Amino acid sequence: MTDELSELYQQVILDHSRKPRHFHVLPEANRKAEGNNPLCGDRYTVFLQLEEGVIRDISFQGSGCAISKASASMMADELKGKTVAAARDYFSQYQNMVTTGKMDEEAMGKLCAFAGVHHFPMRVKCAILPWHAMLAGLDGQTSVSTDTH
Amino acid sequence: MTHHLPDWSALREDFPILRQKVHGHPLVYLDNAATSQKPRVVLEALDRFYRHDNSNVHRGIHELSRRATVAFEAARERAAVFLHAREPAEIIFTRGTTEGINLVAHAWGGKNIRSGDTILLTEMEHHSNIVPWQLLAERTGAKLAYVPITGNDGLLELGGLDNLLDNTVKLFAFTHVSNTLGTVNPVADLCARARRRGIVTLVDAAQSAGHRPVDVQEIGCDFLAFSGHKVCGPTGIGVLYGRRELLEGMPPFQGGGDMISSVDYFHSTWKEPPHKFEAGTPDFAAAIGLGVALDYLAAIGCDHIARHDAELAARAMDQLSSLPGLRLFGPRTGHAGVVSFLLQDIHAHDVVTVADQRGVALRGGHHCNQPLMKKLGVESTARASFYFYNTAAEVDVLCETLREIQKFFGA
Numbered sequence: 001m002t003d004e005l006s007e008l009y010q011q012v013i014l015d016h017s018r019k020p021r022h023f024h025v026l027p028e029a030n031r032k033a034e035g036n037n038p039l040c041g042d043r044y045t046v047f048l049q050l051e052e053g054v055i056r057d058i059s060f061q062g063s064g065c066a067i068s069k070a071s072a073s074m075m076a077d078e079l080k081g082k083t084v085a086a087a088r089d090y091f092s093q094y095q096n097m098v099t100t101g102k103m104d105e106e107a108m109g110k111l112c113a114f115a116g117v118h119h120f121p122m123r124v125k126c127a128i129l130p131w132h133a134m135l136a137g138l139d140g141q142t143s144v145s146t147d148t149h
Numbered sequence: 150m151t152h153h154l155p156d157w158s159a160l161r162e163d164f165p166i167l168r169q170k171v172h173g174h175p176l177v178y179l180d181n182a183a184t185s186q187k188p189r190v191v192l193e194a195l196d197r198f199y200r201h202d203n204s205n206v207h208r209g210i211h212e213l214s215r216r217a218t219v220a221f222e223a224a225r226e227r228a229a230v231f232l233h234a235r236e237p238a239e240i241i242f243t244r245g246t247t248e249g250i251n252l253v254a255h256a257w258g259g260k261n262i263r264s265g266d267t268i269l270l271t272e273m274e275h276h277s278n279i280v281p282w283q284l285l286a287e288r289t290g291a292k293l294a295y296v297p298i299t300g301n302d303g304l305l306e307l308g309g310l311d312n313l314l315d316n317t318v319k320l321f322a323f324t325h326v327s328n329t330l331g332t333v334n335p336v337a338d339l340c341a342r343a344r345r346r347g348i349v350t351l352v353d354a355a356q357s358a359g360h361r362p363v364d365v366q367e368i369g370c371d372f373l374a375f376s377g378h379k380v381c382g383p384t385g386i387g388v389l390y391g392r393r394e395l396l397e398g399m400p401p402f403q404g405g406g407d408m409i410s411s412v413d414y415f416h417s418t419w420k421e422p423p424h425k426f427e428a429g430t431p432d433f434a435a436a437i438g439l440g441v442a443l444d445y446l447a448a449i450g451c452d453h454i455a456r457h458d459a460e461l462a463a464r465a466m467d468q469l470s471s472l473p474g475l476r477l478f479g480p481r482t483g484h485a486g487v488v489s490f491l492l493q494d495i496h497a498h499d500v501v502t503v504a505d506q507r508g509v510a511l512r513g514g515h516h517c518n519q520p521l522m523k524k525l526g527v528e529s530t531a532r533a534s535f536y537f538y539n540t541a542a543e544v545d546v547l548c549e550t551l552r553e554i555q556k557f558f559g560a
């Protein structure tokens with residue numbers, strides 16, 4: 001397989017896609033938003049339990065490709081316990097990384113595994129879909145579609 | 150019926166685009182259900198037209214306008230011959246299948262569909278043969294009903310059809326070939342059953358035209374639509390066949406230039422079909438290119454193409470079923486050149502991404518068949534779709550690639 005493919009499907013991504021973490025409904029959630037990619041049918045619901053500006057807990061449900069599922073799983077890992085402001089910051093850094101490939105290892109940590117997505121412009125949406133759902137949840141919306149650029 | 154067996158490898162040479170490498174591998178283009186590639190004769194015809202004859206049609210008296218008009222109307226005649234229409238006036242140029250169906254939904258449906266009427270579709274329709282009818286149903290208060298498909302082999306469940314075709318049904322619209330399942334529907338039988346009850350029929354021939362013989366008189370349909378880009382023609386052009394009696398009774402679809410007989414400030418009168426349904430400057434260059442494509446296909450013989458498609462599909466299904474954990478969709482036999490599948494635990498999008506790195510162009514997704522996906526219990530499938538320029542060796546590359554993909558994902 002090509003280097004770019006191995007960069008896209010890193011072990012950690014394959015691992016999270018096969019055994020996603022935080023993959024359940026969150027009964028305590030006070031925010032919930034669905035992200036939907038009408039192009040491929042990927043669909044995730046992100047559950048957020050917000051308390052005083054902090055993401056107390058986060059989980060997700062849904063289905064999609066390896067990239068989107070791993071992205072949701074690792075996003076939840078990373079954001080649990082972070083402030084809402086930090087989560088927004090993560091979103092823009094992450095978005096920048098998957099579109100340009102430029103990574104700030106200190107800021108992104110394990111999420112750097114997704115930098116390889118930028119070689120595959122058609123897959124950037126997969127990597128960002130759960131993040132859009134998370135952001136919609138923070139904003140108090142209930143759904144978001146990645147159809148519009 | 151054409152008599153000589155085509156020389157498939159010589160025909161493949163007619164397609165310059167196929168001779169390229171993608172990500173370092175020879176291109177294996179297996180996304181023909183989405184769009185077909187174009188032979189040199191079509192590319193050259195477009196080039197020649199724009200270089201020598203380009204001018205608006207039906208407008209000018211000058212020489213170029215005459216040439217363009219003659220070529221455009223000749224393309225209409227070619228389309229009529231291709232579909233075995235009784236006359237060129239039954240051929241309306243559209244932007245594609247989608248516009249053809251919308252034209253019927255507006256012009257015919259607006260006049261003939263009332264509250265309480267039923268529009269009968271099937272569970273395997275493309276969005277373009279569902280949504281226009283939903284919009285019509287919303288405008289008129291009509292209802293939609295669906296002929297179900299059998300679970301595993303993706304055939305229409307025809308046992309209950311005569312009950313479904315009750316006296317509220319005014320239109321029965323269905324696809325000839327499913328773009329996801331590869332099912333070939335018995336369109337002549339469906340039309341005959343509808344006609345006995347005075348029900349108007351529309352056939353979506355997007356996946357059948359250019360892939361098998363399509364004879365509107367033999368099928369016995371009232372309307373039939375297909376897209377030029379799927380039959381070796383240019384994008385932006387398609388054909389709607391309509392039976393003359395029906396076309397004559399229909400109001401226009403869009404208003405504008407070219408479709409009128411006379412206009413004053415408060416009232417206008419229309420031309421006769423087909424021009425009544427072709428408002429504004431049509432994509433006449435594309436229509437001319439489509440005429441050339443249809444001649445090209447007719448010379449090969451659509452019966453031969455159907456056999457070639459089916460052989461490749463059978464070879465693919467045979468090899469794919471040897472892969473562990475592979476799910477095949479659609480009928481086991483009598484498949485058109487469309488094969489949908491899923492590899493266990495590997496999402497279609499991941500399959501398509503890795504295949505692409507091997508130069509193999511597949512499609513992954515819902516194929517504009519979201520309700521069908523729901524019925525099949527999946528979000529998406531991966532799909533390989535063949536045309537006459539594809540080879541058995543390419544099918545083998547597909548299967549080898551899928552084997553590698555399984556290894557790569559450790560499934």
Ligand SMILES: Cc1ncc(COP(=O)(O)O)c(C=O)c1O
Pocket residue numbers: 182183244245246247248275277278324326327328353355356376517
């Ligand atoms: C069965 C079927 N119907 C309709 C269409 C719509 O064709 P177009 O997008 O060219 O209008 C397609 C093409 O994807 C199709 O496969």
